[in-house]
Structures are given as structure tokens and as C-alpha cells.
Amino acid sequence: AALAACTSAVSAPERTASPVDPTGPLVSQSIVPIDGVVTGLDFAANGDLFYITQNGGVYRKAAVDGELQNDEPPRRLLQLAVAEGTETGLLGLALAGDFADSGHLFLFYTVADEAGAPAGARLERYTLQTNQLTAPVAIVTNLPATAEQQYHYGGALQLGPDGRLYLIFGDRNILPEARDPSTLPGSILRYNVDGSIPADNPFPGSPVYAYGIRNGFGLAWDGAGRLYETENGASCDDELNLILPGADYGWGVHPYDSCPYPDDTGQPPVQQWTQIIAPAGLTFYDGQRLPEFAGDLLLCAFNQSQLRHLELNEAGTEVVREEIVTVPGIIDPCRVVVRSGPDGWLYMANGRMIHRLGR
Structure with missing residues (x-):
């Protein structure tokens, strides 16, 4: 499936929700009409919504007293010149842990050459000043991207509970690279916020945190601090993975046209969809409006434009229940x-609108 990356940041802003009846009917609201594909969103502690589009736009929709209002239009803070393609462009967004004080946020995107083709990928830090993003600082610049490889860049960017930056960098459609932990493609990368390599990374001197990744699109931590990733297979076997430091997730060995893939190598997935759904963004719900989802995982199934609810066992190693969530009034919510x-x-985006689900 061809789609762009997404993020689900882990910062824990202050809860400002108004009291609601948790037994009332589900309602959906259309919050932000969008121009382009939303590839990431994050929230500030005051409730402001930040989101990015694949074509290089960075936007903020301001909250009023902690609540987003339908009549408050979003403001564009930055328009980056990016190499925009089917799976390239502006792909990752994460607000700094001290955003309220520093105004720092992080962006991951593919750089364009003079012809508009990919000429590298980078992670940059910007500073919000009034209604503009300024003072760009390139903190990671050695991520390969070329005109010959315009697929599988991943791009999900996440600030972890440990204060480190986590980035999915896909295999770029080059299988052997994913299975080699000495290369960056096909990996989940972990950096300090200044772009340096954490001393406790599993491979000394390397940002590689886990490898054997084909085409990952979502990262999220559960309430116990466990990291999960969604991954798109080739023609079968999409995956939900529990990410462990230094683990190999198997891509780069499996025959490209073998369905199902051999299961004798790599870390086994928590969930596997042999008939592909293209799992994309994911989040663990931690609000009060939807108690039936409390602590559970929700993800977007790109191919069917569905919102799916997955309940895991206590160890977080197995899906014990999966269901498609009906979003009132929206046939393709997520x-x-x-x-x-x-x-x-619960916020989600399709190709036209950012919606929210609640009571």
C-alpha cells in the first residue's frame, strides 16, 4: 500500500476535558478541513493541535481554554520545500518535551534536489515564535534518500517517555539493508534530541534501536511503557510489532512473493494480517470520553479507511480482541x-478532514 507516515506522540499534556456522560451515544465532529495528506499530529499542553501535511505544510489550530473550536481556523506556521512523492515528503512531527518553554518541535522530511527528486532525508528542530517556525537546526543529516528509491521511507517520529527521539526509517525498497544493523535503512532509530546517539543504544555508536523493518508507519507506547510499531507487508502479512531494543524483525530474508512469509526468523509479531489492511497510525487511548477503549490500542487501516480497536493481553504480547469501530456519519474515518x-x-484523519470521536 502507498501511504505516508504518521506519528502518535507520547507527551502527556494536562487533561482539560469538560465533564461528559461516558454512557451517552458516540458522536463525531469534523474539526479541520485539510489540503493534502496529514502525516503527523501532536498536541501542546494547552490543547493546541499541531499537524503536518505531506506536501510540506506545518499548521497549528489553537485551543480556547483547552478546547478546540470549530470556528477557530488553523494557521500555517511553515511551508517546507520537500521532495514530495507517493511515500516521500514531510513525514514526521514531534513536539519537544519542554515545548511550553522552548517552543521546539522536530520535523522529518525528504530533501528535494533541483528537479524536486529526493536528495537525502533529515531531522530538523524548529522554534515557534508567535505564528512562525524559525531558527531551523539540522540535527540528523546522514539519512539516505535518492531519486531511484522513492518508497518505504517510513517517517513516524515520536518523542519517547525517556526523552529520546524515535524515528522509523524504512528499507527504501532495498531488502538487504533492512537486515543489516550496520546500515540505517530498515530500522527504528533512536537519538538524543540534539541528534547525538544515546549511550545506552543497543548497538554502540549507532542510532539503530531495532532492525529488519520493511515499511513501518506508526509508533506508540502503552501505559506500561512498551513500544509498538505498525508495519506494512509486501503482498501479505502486515504486522503489529512489540519493539525490543536490538531485536531483528525479519524483513530482508523473507521471499518477496512468498505468502505467508516464513516464520522461522526474526522477532514474531503481536498481530499479523495475512490479508493486508495496511496498518498505519496507532495510539493508546488515555482519555475519559471513550471508556470502552481505555488503555487499548486503536489504529488506522489505510486500505479500508477503517478505525480498528485492539485489546491486548496483560503482557502486551497478544491481541485478544479486534473490532472495526463505527464512526457515526463518516464512512472512511481513518x-x-x-x-x-x-x-x-480521539482524533483521526482521512484525505479530506481531521475528525474526532467522543461523547
């Missing part, structure tokens, strides 16, 4: 991005 908001609403 394609790339889903996020539990600080106001208790």
Missing part, C-alpha cells in the same frame, strides 16, 4: 493518522 487527544477526544 487512513493515516490517529491520536488520543488531551481533551479526551
